[in-house]
Amino acid sequence: MQRNDLDVATDTSTVDSRAEPANRSGLEIRDLSITFGGHTAVDRVSCAFHAGTLTSIVGPNGAGKTTLFNLISGQLNATAGSVRLFDEDITALGAPARADKGLGRAFQLTNLFPGLTALENVRLAVASRYRIGHIFWQMAARRRDISDRAAAYLEQVNLGKRADTPVANLPHGDQRKLEVALLLALEPEVFMFDEPTAGMSVDEVPVILDLIADIKKHQNKIILLVEHKMDVVRSLSDRIVVLHNGELVADGEPAQVIASPVVQQVYLGTSPDQPAAAGSAVS
C-alpha cells in the first residue's frame, strides 16, 4: 500500500515535514563522537548509507553499536560530529523531530502501549504518521481509513488474527512483530533495527527476518541493523560496518569484511565460520 492510498493529501490537519527524498544522498554521519565522562563510546565515526541497502553494524560487546544508533536516531546528542539526512543537517534535532524527518527505529518493545490492542497500537502509529488531529480522528470515514490501513500492516506482519488482543497478552515474538508493524506504519526513509530477533524463539526468528528481507526487497529504503547472530548478518546484509572500542575498523562487502585481518583480530582469533560462539565474536 502506498502512502497516497490514505486520503490525506488535502487534509489540513496533517503535516508532512519530509521533503521528497529523490535526488538526494541518504544518511550520512561525519566524525560522530560521544564521550561519557572520560570514556569515548563512539569515536569519530564517519560513513554514508544509501537507499536500497541494508547495512549491519557489528562489533564485540561494548563496541558502541547501540550508542551509535542512539546518536543517529537522536536519543543521544553527539559530543562532536554531524548527522545528515538527505543533505539536511539534523544533528541539532531531537529524536521526535528526526522521526518526523524519516528516521524510524524499532525500540525493543518500549514504544508499545501494553494496555491497548495490537490494532489500536498500529492505528496510533498511522495517525501519528499523518498527524491526524482529534477532530478528523472523530470522523467515521477517517477512522475507517486509519483502521483499514492499520489492519493491513498487521496482516503484513502475520498478526491479523491478533488484532484485538491487548499487547500485554501477546507472546514476546508477536510483540516484536508488532513493533515492525509500527515501524512500517510510520513509513520511514531509514529503518533501524536493534537486535530485532533478541529473545525470540527459533520458530519466530525467520518471520522477523523475512519481514526485514521483504522491506529490503520491496522498498527502496535505508536499512540499518544491529544484530548479534552472524548468520543473520550474512544472509541479510549488503554491507557490514564493524565497530571496536567506538571506532569504525572495517566497512565493506560482508564476505570481505568478515575475512579481513582486522576483524579476525577484533574477534580474538575466532574463525569467520564461528563468529557467534561462546559469547565472543560478532555481537
Ligand SMILES: Nc1ncnc2c1ncn2[C@@H]1O[C@H](COP(=O)(O)OP(=O)(O)OP(=O)(O)O)[C@@H](O)[C@H]1O
Ligand atoms: N549512557 C551511558 N553512560 C555511560 N556509558 C555508556 C552509556 N551508554 C553506553 N555507555 C558505554 O559505552 C560503551 C558502548 O556501549 P554500547 O551499548 O553502545 O555497546 P554495544 O556495542 O551496543 O554493546 P552490546 O553488544 O553489549 O549491546 C560501553 O562501554 C558502555 O558502557
